[in-house]
Amino acid sequence: MTETQDHIAEIDNSWISLATTFVSEPEIFDEVLTATKSTDLAHDFSLVEVQAIGKLFHMVSIEQAARLLGELPDGQAVEIIENIDSWRSAEILNQLESPLRVRLISALTEELSKEITSNMPAEEAEEIAEKVSWPDFSAGALMSSSHLKMKAKDTVSNTIAYLEKEQESAADSDVQYLYTTSDSGALVGVVRIRDLLFSSKNTLLETIMIANTISVSAEDPLEELSELFDRYSYLGVPVTAKDGELLGVVKRQTVSEALASREANTFLKASGIVGGDELRSMPLALRSRRRLSWLSINIVLNAIAACVIASFEDTLSTVIALAVFLPVISDMSGCSGSQALAVSLRELTMGIIRPGEVLRVCFSELKMGIINGAVLGSLIALVTWIWKGNAYLGLVVGGALAVNTVVAVLIGGSLPLILKKLNKDPALASGPILTTVTDTVGFFLVLSLASFFIEYLR
Amino acid sequence: MTETQDHIAEIDNSWISLATTFVSEPEIFDEVLTATKSTDLAHDFSLVEVQAIGKLFHMVSIEQAARLLGELPDGQAVEIIENIDSWRSAEILNQLESPLRVRLISALTEELSKEITSNMPAEEAEEIAEKVSWPDFSAGALMSSSHLKMKAKDTVSNTIAYLEKEQESAADSDVQYLYTTSDSGALVGVVRIRDLLFSSKNTLLETIMIANTISVSAEDPLEELSELFDRYSYLGVPVTAKDGELLGVVKRQTVSEALASREANTFLKASGIVGGDELRSMPLALRSRRRLSWLSINIVLNAIAACVIASFEDTLSTVIALAVFLPVISDMSGCSGSQALAVSLRELTMGIIRPGEVLRVCFSELKMGIINGAVLGSLIALVTWIWKGNAYLGLVVGGALAVNTVVAVLIGGSLPLILKKLNKDPALASGPILTTVTDTVGFFLVLSLASFFIEYLR
Structure with missing residues (x-):
């Protein structure tokens, strides 16, 4: 309870009282979470019974639970999900960004992942099932689906209206591009958001988009992605299906993280640790x-x-x-x-x-x-x-x-x-x-x- | 010679004739380099005697040599530097971005690194000596010095003039921020470049800058940097000396790469490979x-x-x-x-x-x-x-x-x-x-x- 404790010296150090404070005063929760290093959080959580953490995840808001889960190492997050009711896990996982969500669900037992996805809206569950089926570390597994897209035939003014509506959900992700698709949903180009500012309202996106944009296939392995980001300074690259349909966007950051995680995996497996990270807090x-x-x-x-x-x-x-x-x-x-x-x-x-x-x-x-x-x-x-x-x-x-x-x-x-x-x-x-x-x-x-x-x- | 060869099918496959083509037709060189995956490049180079590669690095332009070096894994780059005359290495290394340059020089024998830096302008040599002295994977070792900075008392019009002058060198690095310093060189704030567009020419930077910006100390270890980038979505963070002087900027991308490289190091060392990457092309x-x-x-x-x-x-x-x-x-x-x-x-x-x-x-x-x-x-x-x-x-x-x-x-x-x-x-x-x-x-x-x-x- 080292650092977390320092930040909230006013309350006593029993975990449940801390949790209760979180529930009654969400602002303190957000403040504490922002002020706490994620390694300190991981360390503090590793000192507490995972059942107690499970209870905490039932007490805080869905958004808070999702934020908390996102701060933890994957192994620890999976462990916690196993100690939350599946309907609750479904709600929390729904709040997470796609690559993390897919990674966590893939790491669960098949039984539990089925139980959790069955508690999700049918559309979400289907999307996840599709993504989980991509090979580990492929573009499909690493892509995020929270990208902005419009039809190439849309106008600038329609697009600005759409952006305003999306403002809230996109606030976190430093979005600088918007992808344009054909009527059938195939990727046709990319529009720099700042270019919207200099265009008249009735301009069609297809006239200001960069056509023939570089994209990757969902099956492309991590090496290909790493190559691509080495060669170009893009922050994200669109991912397409075989028929050209735009499926998502792989971010540079996700690829870098995946590279580090694969190196760590190599070491663990070569040392005889199978089935992903072993944490000593696991059963x-x-x-x-x-x-x-x-x-x-x-x-x-x-x-x-x-x-x-x-x-x-x-x-x-x-x-x-x-x-x-x-x-x-x-x-x-x-x-x-x-x-x-x-x-x-x-x-x-x-x-x-x-x-x-x-x-x-x-x-x-x-x-x-x-x-x-x-x-x-x-x-x-x-x-x-x-x-x-x-x-x-x-x-x-x-x-x-x-x-x-x-x-x-x-x-x-x-x-x-x-x-x-x-x-x-x-x-x-x-x-x-x-x-x-x-x-x-x-x-x-x-x-x-x-x-x-x-x-x-x- | 697999992929590189495919791209230049018109010339025969002897390495030296390829090199000569590069020298006489720099546009082909740039084209080939852009079209070649860096892993293919590393693979092809590993098939050629390193002395022959050394010769190539004497034949192409300094800029081309630097670009080539930047595409290769560190171990291979170090090996090549050992086979280039030190005055030439000095010129090539001078063209590289700071974190890579420092990493490569640190990996050389002390003797060779002294010889190379003695061929550099005194100012550059001093800067490198200072950076090499930072602990491995610290903010000081990972920072780049190609950031934009102005005095906080400068005006927007002066800044725009400065940016225009810097345009060329900064073209590659997707720069979105400019750092402001006091007269003594201490970091005082950060200015979003796009904010310059909306300000009148005579505005002082200090009125539009974000003061009390987050910075790290040059001694801060990789874990701290990783934490910071986890918590905030910045693309770069300024690095300061103890007295507040702005020394450089650590980029998110550099930190991610360093994390992957440290994981790989752990595996190599645990397997008994000491002294950094071993490549089979080494002596x-x-x-x-x-x-x-x-x-x-x-x-x-x-x-x-x-x-x-x-x-x-x-x-x-x-x-x-x-x-x-x-x-x-x-x-x-x-x-x-x-x-x-x-x-x-x-x-x-x-x-x-x-x-x-x-x-x-x-x-x-x-x-x-x-x-x-x-x-x-x-x-x-x-x-x-x-x-x-x-x-x-x-x-x-x-x-x-x-x-x-x-x-x-x-x-x-x-x-x-x-x-x-x-x-x-x-x-x-x-x-x-x-x-x-x-x-x-x-x-x-x-x-x-x-x-x-x-x-x-x-």
């Missing part, structure tokens, strides 16, 4: 189930590598020192592989490599693997020789690490490209596959080499 | 040295864990099956720990936890660790029992994994907070420390438990 059972879903795949994959060790128990019992090096080889190869993996994921995002260029990446990583493998292998061979006084043991362990380093960087480098080509999520699947392969190959290398040289290792 | 020696610098720390840390195993060789030789489980325990604990680590890094970024709240995180992870530890431990105990027909062995392995899962999530969850509090980079250091602790404790747990129950394990 323990849900968090535990999600983490276990990834861990249980890993434990099965681990068993594969363990079987290799088990099949060499004779060699191990003859040269027990080998047991010391198995985890070292597993860990070091994993590290080398994860470096190559991170570089590939990053180069894929930047467009520097393409999913088809597996050979190019392999060639580059091969050279790297040979150098790093030689360095790491020699290092561990030397340590082993000095420690155990047996040069052959050093050779076996060092040789296995050297070769396995090459294997690790080749797999780590190429796996993200292959998965991407297969339309699988490289961030999520690469890590576990990489570990399994490097462990299995690494254990096999060191133990089969040891079996071969067993005479010299006793 | 092999540099890439290998950087990767080895992280790997060599890991190999030393690995040796600590290996020593634990070595000290239990007697137990191991009695129950050789234990060797099968050591890597499994190491890997599974590592996975559990990295999940907790990712959640903490993410919650830190979102502001949901603060560096001081170690206990709160530990309490939350303790519950998670007990549940997941019990599940994973039971699973592996059962498998071991069935496989080896020895319930005690199952108990030893399962018990060790269960306890070590708790240790792993506690360390993984709290380490980023502790490192942040100590002003260390949590993304970079957390992983290796986590692995070492979980391996050491894990090996000790399973082997000391086995020694204790050795009678039942034979």
Whole structure:
């Protein structure tokens, strides 16, 4: 309750009394919300039982609830929606801007999202259903539908009347453009609002609009949008359906936010956090189930590598020192592989490599693997020789690490490209596959080499 | 040469002939550059020897070189600068917008950045030196100095004359505001450019400016800037020194880009890629040295864990099956720990936890660790029992994994907070420390438990 509390020192710090104040004095609520940083809000909310927050969202006005929800990180907002009655959630979500609304609804369980949309006006529900169906991070999923549009055949005076009527709802969004459509609703041009000021009342929009305006398709992925905003200084770009119908507008700001959020997602997924952001305020059972879903795949994959060790128990019992090096080889190869993996994921995002260029990446990583493998292998061979006084043991362990380093960087480098080509999520699947392969190959290398040289290792 | 090539099908595909065309026909260059996606450009450049690209940057005009550089990812741009003569780099960098220029110069070796700035006009060099000194991702590092400013005592007609003169240089940046300063250069207000149109020529700016405008300090970190742009719909915010002097303007777009770039950095560092983006086009020696610098720390840390195993060789030789489980325990604990680590890094970024709240995180992870530890431990105990027909062995392995899962999530969850509090980079250091602790404790747990129950394990 740190910052929020400071701003409202006059009331005591129990959450419900705070909530009650909000309800009875909406001006204080707005003032507090404006003065509170959204990270402080997120922090304070994370300290309170989510059920209590759910109650608060029933007590404040719909507008206030929507504003509050918009300030919070998505994960937290979803959690709160799950603790509000669905008819209320429907009202609150109706107040939100489209990309946020679609994002939140997509993150809900199918059951809950159906329940909520069934409480919305049919038209809204249909619109949402359509938008939720766009692929993640596509123009369709990111577009806002609160844009201004008129028919190209409309006059300037009609348009100004329309703008005056829309004034209120458009006040927040720094609107500078208005889109013109044909009678069938297809996008035909864009009008700078300031140009309306210099035109006579009877001018048709089509005479002052910029025709052949740049637009994107609803299926276009985030990379395309990012490219476009890099190249042009537009604040928003219209989104059209295949038949040219104007569906919405993607804003520059939305695209930038989506890029940051996708980077964060990559990190989370590569670390084994599945199903979106995990917040510690979420129910323990849900968090535990999600983490276990990834861990249980890993434990099965681990068993594969363990079987290799088990099949060499004779060699191990003859040269027990080998047991010391198995985890070292597993860990070091994993590290080398994860470096190559991170570089590939990053180069894929930047467009520097393409999913088809597996050979190019392999060639580059091969050279790297040979150098790093030689360095790491020699290092561990030397340590082993000095420690155990047996040069052959050093050779076996060092040789296995050297070769396995090459294997690790080749797999780590190429796996993200292959998965991407297969339309699988490289961030999520690469890590576990990489570990399994490097462990299995690494254990096999060191133990089969040891079996071969067993005479010299006793 | 994919896309670029398509756009200039009339010339052959050798890089130098392309470059020569650029030099002799600057209009084609501009056309090609506009038609080429920046990711395609980055991809094509990554296929060419960087020395050849260096030559190209000597052949095209300074403006063209600057434009080209601005389209590329930072890592690639830095690499190219390293292959251009420093006097030429100085000229090209002089053409770039301030945040990009500062970012690129910061990423160079100190030697090279000194050499380049020594080729710049003294005033420019000084300005850059000052900006490079701001902490990464602070308002000072992210601000642009191409803003418009006038004295508050200036008249509207003087201002319009100034704007006309600046027209050319400001054409690109969608400028809508002009900042007003006192005679000493301190920020006093902001003027909407469109308001100039409605004021009489002799009006002083101070009568139409918005006084007490919101500004940030040059030291303010990225989080503060992100907060500010979340709260207000400004496109830019003025940056001031401690004494109120107007230093520059941070743009909304720059802040969004910085957020995405910081997320990407977190992932790279957590994966062992140090020293910024690694591109496969960079010199092999540099890439290998950087990767080895992280790997060599890991190999030393690995040796600590290996020593634990070595000290239990007697137990191991009695129950050789234990060797099968050591890597499994190491890997599974590592996975559990990295999940907790990712959640903490993410919650830190979102502001949901603060560096001081170690206990709160530990309490939350303790519950998670007990549940997941019990599940994973039971699973592996059962498998071991069935496989080896020895319930005690199952108990030893399962018990060790269960306890070590708790240790792993506690360390993984709290380490980023502790490192942040100590002003260390949590993304970079957390992983290796986590692995070492979980391996050491894990090996000790399973082997000391086995020694204790050795009678039942034979």
